[in-house]
Amino acid sequence: MNTLDRAVIAAGFDVERVRADFPVLNQTIHGKPLVYLDNAATAQKPRAVIDAIVKFYEVDCANIHRGVHELSQRSTAAYEETRAKVRRFLNARHKQEIIFVRGTTEGINLVTQTWGRTHLKQGDEIIIAGLEHHSNIVPWQFVCEETGARLRVIPIDERGELILEEYEKLLGPHTRMVAIGHVSNALGTINPVARIIRMAHAAGALTLVDGAQAVPHMPVDLQALDADFYAFSGHKLYGPTGIGVLYGKTELLDAMPPYQGGGDMIRTVTFEKTTYNDLPYKFEAGTPDIAGGIGLGAAVDYVTRLGIDKIGAYEHELLLYATEALEQIPGLRIIGTAREKAAVLSFVMEGIHPHDIGTVLDHQGIAVRTGHHCAQPVMDRYHIPATTRASLAFYNTAAEIDALVAGLYKVKEVFGDD
């Protein structure tokens, strides 16, 4: 038995049983068993999530918040139940602070377009980090352009960790917002967000956390973190695409103008004046992704049942195993070696382009992501155009890491010097 198996058994995590919950994993690609290592892009869905969506369409389908009829009451109850589940899962104070959006991207845009446009002015500063996903860069650039505010960036060091001394220097009387990724999708770095938030608050600034890569892999306690806004995507949490959450503190959300206008977000409408609905509905105009919301509830249940602590512990063991295995491959360099890391392995291979690596691995049934991972500034920092990225989930196994290593030797065989 190798050390990983031992650690796994110690953690009480039965990966083979868990794998059986994910129908998509049970297939071959180009004649080889699928090895899915692109979980940071989107995670696979357990049967429970798929069943919840099917049940909604087969049994309970109706619009929400509108009808007095039975189906509408059922669908409304199921959809709203997800709000309660998410509140509990992330320990938010109030249910009304959980706003349904399409995903992390829309959550951040909601904040920049409502809070940003009404609170920022010439001379104000927004701080982000050099690790951000484009979705936590571009929306801020839009609002900076509109308001005259300025974007400042915390640099990262060679390991891919934020340089906190530089952050401290950037903080000042002009800082209005610190918008920071919790976990980097490109490198896996886990940022010390609790500390970053405390420092921001001490400087009188608000905080937004992009939790897209954190919520699926580690416990998140919103009250303990004290983040003012926090966004994540359902599809990376083993839930459906098209649904995500923006959390915001009640007093901030109350003071913000609505995001979009339409049905559900109003209390009264006349042609002279419209009054807005209460939280969270003020920010939820129009018919939402009801099936997605219900599926997200099933995903939260599933992850809760497995235990997010156990998931994190297992994935960490897998990360250590994979890191050691990849480091043995001559000519391979791991990009991003932060001391606190989620189970993401970004790497380059001498003389071989990531696209070619990705194609050859695909032929071995192995799905990885290649490219800049929507984080071009990170690639620029390392002076590389792209990396190959294996991002792990709790249904991955040590044997799959071995398959990845074998696949990479095949890559060397095809492209090696001869």
Next chain:
Amino acid sequence: MIDDLYQETILDHSKRPRNHHTLAGANRKAEGYNPLCGDKLKLYLKMEGDIVSDAAFEGSGCAISTASASLMTESLKGKTREEAMKLVDKFHDLLTTDTPASRDLGKLVVFCGVRDYPARVKCATLAWHTLKSALHGSEETVTTE
């Protein structure tokens, strides 16, 4: 099979690209960029009247895009502007349609395997997009998007 994509000639040209340098006396230049993979390519042409008398490129990318640029520069030499433009279309057809490969493509037929890899078509066409803009005399960066 993976060998259908990475044929011997492609591997050879990706490992030892021909005409991979700047070009003294070039009078047409263009830059190409594939935002998907971050690959950048600079293409140099030396036109004598209507004839491409020499071609070279700089930049590095994946095996498919490097081999494509290398083989393209080889096949351009001595072609008229119009012949070169026609070759662009024929190469594009080779990658995106089922029509039998044109005989004018010569060695370039080794890229026929790319057809089965839609995600890689842009790698193979980057040099050719760039060629088009060089022949049109516009100097701005073209992208594959």
